[in-house]
Amino acid sequence: MMDPRKITDSFTVSPQIEVEDISAIADAGYRSILCNRPDNEEIGQCGCDAIETAAKAAGLAYRAVPITSGQVSQTDLADFRAALDEMPAPILAYCRTGTRCTMLWSIAQMDHMEPAEIVAAAAEAGYDMSGLVAQMTRG
Template identity: 55%
Template structure:
């Protein structure tokens, strides 16, 4: 498992599978947020299997599938709603964790200082500076 915390209440990870769920629950997470559409890659675990394993461990689960590079205002709103509604801490996953981190940075823009967003993502191994600069230019 490669869990990368962005805050005390939110962490990201590359793709998980049902075998990871017990470890995720044991790490103290209360929710799992999938940001990857099923069938994006050959051999990718289906969300349904992860959901069943997570629910068996008492975790809340939600899927807000985002096609890589196609973040829409509706997708951001659904992601933000999931962050608000799901019990914390939340582990979000996608193929590499980058998409989840970009979504987090986009919804946190205006709530946190941009330098903090960039630093938190950077500490987790993700570069969101270009996205933040793009949002600043708007």
């Protein structure tokens, strides 16, 4: 069951979505879907290809930037930032729980928003990014 959680007016995260969710995503006004979950992370998860096909059929932009949990490279971050910059907003990003998407968004915003604003936006959506943001501001 889709559970969209709005981070900003242009970026929302969700746990795993299904092909059946695509029409509701389009009807809700999203213009893009961003997958941050690798295929076969969990038995029975809907694959990126099926989501991409359904998204494109519904007129939505689609991009996959699959991130293995706990293993974010500089290339992954660059690809995620490019997706945020290039895809039409609002964007719905999904992974297993939405946390990975929120973490990536938080890192991508470090040059654009105050740390407290990042933490507050994530918290409003139900995600605690305080530790991540604190770790990034120490450096």
